[in-house]
Amino acid sequence: MAERAQYEELVRQFSAFGLVKRELGRILPDGCSHASAAVLALLSRYGDIRMGKLAELLAVDMSVISRQVAHMAAQGWIDRSPDPADRRSRILRLTPEGRDQLDELSERTTRLLADRLSDWTDDEVGRLIGLMARLRSSFDSTGCEPAGLTAVTAHRTPSPSHPYASDRRTDEGRP
Amino acid sequence: MAERAQYEELVRQFSAFGLVKRELGRILPDGCSHASAAVLALLSRYGDIRMGKLAELLAVDMSVISRQVAHMAAQGWIDRSPDPADRRSRILRLTPEGRDQLDELSERTTRLLADRLSDWTDDEVGRLIGLMARLRSSFDSTGCEPAGLTAVTAHRTPSPSHPYASDRRTDEGRP
DNA sequence: TATTGTTATACTCTATAACTATA
DNA sequence: TATAGTTATAGAGTATAACAATA
Numbered sequence: 001m002a003e004r005a006q007y008e009e010l011v012r013q014f015s016a017f018g019l020v021k022r023e024l025g026r027i028l029p030d031g032c033s034h035a036s037a038a039v040l041a042l043l044s045r046y047g048d049i050r051m052g053k054l055a056e057l058l059a060v061d062m063s064v065i066s067r068q069v070a071h072m073a074a075q076g077w078i079d080r081s082p083d084p085a086d087r088r089s090r091i092l093r094l095t096p097e098g099r100d101q102l103d104e105l106s107e108r109t110t111r112l113l114a115d116r117l118s119d120w121t122d123d124e125v126g127r128l129i130g131l132m133a134r135l136r137s138s139f140d141s142t143g144c145e146p147a148g149l150t151a152v153t154a155h156r157t158p159s160p161s162h163p164y165a166s167d168r169r170t171d172e173g174r175p
Numbered sequence: 176m177a178e179r180a181q182y183e184e185l186v187r188q189f190s191a192f193g194l195v196k197r198e199l200g201r202i203l204p205d206g207c208s209h210a211s212a213a214v215l216a217l218l219s220r221y222g223d224i225r226m227g228k229l230a231e232l233l234a235v236d237m238s239v240i241s242r243q244v245a246h247m248a249a250q251g252w253i254d255r256s257p258d259p260a261d262r263r264s265r266i267l268r269l270t271p272e273g274r275d276q277l278d279e280l281s282e283r284t285t286r287l288l289a290d291r292l293s294d295w296t297d298d299e300v301g302r303l304i305g306l307m308a309r310l311r312s313s314f315d316s317t318g319c320e321p322a323g324l325t326a327v328t329a330h331r332t333p334s335p336s337h338p339y340a341s342d343r344r345t346d347e348g349r350p
Numbered sequence: 351t352a353t354t355g356t357t358a359t360a361c362t363c364t365a366t367a368a369c370t371a372t373a
Numbered sequence: 374t375a376t377a378g379t380t381a382t383a384g385a386g387t388a389t390a391a392c393a394a395t396a
Contacts, residue, residue: 007288013307019234059194088354113182132188263377
């Protein structure tokens with residue numbers, strides 16, 4: 001259990017993280033926002049999924065996904081076909097254009113990170129990935145671990161790949 | 176130097192971090208956004224500073240600070256007095272109400288983090304702080320920038336007083 | 351009635367550009 | 374001319390609430 005000063009410093013790092021996100025945002029291709037990039041990556045990883053599932057994976061409201069996905073469909077990056085089994089739902093699928101976009105995205109972010117983190121070791125990057133994954137998992141009330149490498153093969157399973165999964169439901173500390 | 180797959184995973188963790196930020200945002204007091212909280216913390220740490228300095232510390236455009244600070248002054252949390260030495264400038268100072276607000280803020284975030292990170296050790300939290308500090312530093316201090324990227328003014332900051340300070344250009348965060 | 355998704359509205363954060371007032 | 378700050382505008386991300394279609 002950490003102390004108050006440490007938590008305050010952690011929060012400060014959280015807010016400073018905005019700079020990193022903004023820098024990454026500057027290299028995004030036209031029409032492709034952070035959110036679009038995240039959706040492309042998830043579709044590539046999980047295959048054809050429904051909007052609700054996507055909202056769950058990204059931990060945002062479905063209205064957010066709905067608008068986002070509409071934009072991406074207009075760009076030609078994804079298909080939205082009605083689910084034959086439940087006509088309220090729509091199945092999302094990456095188009096070839098979507099894959100191209102994802103490749104371009106991956107190319108650009110890799111180049112930027114390789115430059116900025118050129119003095120980081122493989123191991124250090126791995127540690128940051130691990131800690132951020134665990135942080136997210138500590139904050140995720142669903143117990144799932146949607147976007148982490150540690151859960152690549154198992155987004156439905158209760159994250160067996162690390163010993164820190166949290167199923168706590170307490171709302172302590174919330175208004 | 177890490178590999179492409181690792182960089183891609185890192186970017187995924189970055190986007191997943193949004194959830195953490197949103198959760199933290201939910202406990203903020205009325206009228207006090209993430210941005211306000213960050214400004215309060217910086218004013219408390221650095222004392223009376225000018226708007227430009229604040230913009231530099233937060234790595235955002237001054238127009239952003241201007242609006243933010245206007246809101247905070249309206250709330251009574253900060254004073255904006257003209258700088259006698261340069262009447263174009265304004266010196267920002269925390270009011271007693273601003274301190275109270277910061278205390279309340281600190282109380283709430285500490286409670287939330289203590290709950291969510293209850294199974295993290297002191298050392299683990301410290302490692303995350305160190306790695307995020309280094310990440311930030313890697314993104315605002317690089318001499319060579321990839322084509323098409325806007326330079327972010329590198330800044331030197333005074334050494335803060337506690338052991339988890341973030342702005343130093345040290346090897347903190349490295350093993 | 352409950353669930354899936356859509357749309358409308360509002361609020362925050364951010365950057366650019368045009369503006370002012372000093373220097 | 375150059376700098377410190379302000380304001381207007383635009384765009385992205387998010388949440389809530391009202392709504393439609395289907396289960």
